[in-house]
Amino acid sequence: MAEAAAEPPRPETVAADEEAPKAAADKAPATPATSSTVAGDSDDDVKSKRVTLADLSAKGTALYAHKKYEDACDIFSTASILQAEINGETAPENAEILFHYGRSLFKVGQSKSDVLGGPPPAAVAAPTAEVPEKGAASTAAAAQVQKAVEAAAEKEHKEKNDDAAADDAKKPLFQFTGDENFDQPDDEDDAEAAEEEGEEEEEDDLAMAFEILDLARVCYTKQLDQLEQADAADKGKEAAAPSESSAVRHIKERLADTYDCLAEIALENERYVNAIEDGRTSLKHKLELYPEDSRR
Secondary structure, three states, rough: OOOOOOEEEEEEHHHHHHHHHHHHHOOOOOOOOOOOHHHHHHHHHHHHHHHHHHHHHHHHHHHHHHOHHHHHHHHHHHHHHHHHOHHHHOOOHHHHHHHHHHHHHHHHHHHOOOOOOOOOOOOOOOOOOOOOOOOEEEEEEEHHHHHHHHHHHHHHHHHHHHHHHHHHHOOOOOOOOOOOOOOOOOHHHHHHHHHHHHHHHHHHHHHHHHHHHHHHHHHHHHHHHHHHHHHHHHHHOOOOOOOHHHHHHHHHHHHHHHHHHHHHHHHHHOOOHHHHHHHHHHHHHHHHOOOOOOOO
């Protein structure tokens, strides 16, 4: 007997089989988007910040060269904040900007100091008339001026004597003195307060400069250790030892300058032991870089 013909699939079954993968696909969790677009935006942002950082560094260096230390300090302060956003606060790559910022701030504090180069207080002297001798006309004019000055002084002295005599005539027999200036402000106290305020501001600048330069010293030391390790590995591979790289020399120069500034700040704060130690470390780096008869 002939086999029964296979029954064709029903339409409902075909539709169900076709819709099953679609439903599974709809229920499946969405695949996370690739980070190529986000990374691209982040890279563009970092590149833009680096360009801005380079511009700020160039402006600050120019201002420092023209001895506009306060303006340079503001520029390098902004640059240090931007650089921390790019690299992190304690990254070794931050050393250069931190050095320029700390050095500029040190110059600001130094300019306010009477010890390290601030302007000396102006001497208060009685005004004197100096007339150059340029012939008979100048001599006659000088004589007239001198006579006028003497006449005015004599008149003023006479008026004061007359006023004093009149006051003595009006004074009672008993008089208590000493309280007439009790409510008047003391000029000396005001001057001392202003001086103390200036010293506190100067100390704040120097203290902040010390902290920033010390952080720059740490970052430079990390960079130097990394470069010296890389140079040691290269020397092990090569038969002939190469000379010291320019990057290592640059970092040692910066370290020497940093220790110089730290020594100056220590001198300003009368921390002589620290000043000697920082000065010796600076000298050590300079002896490695320059000959003994160098002026640096």
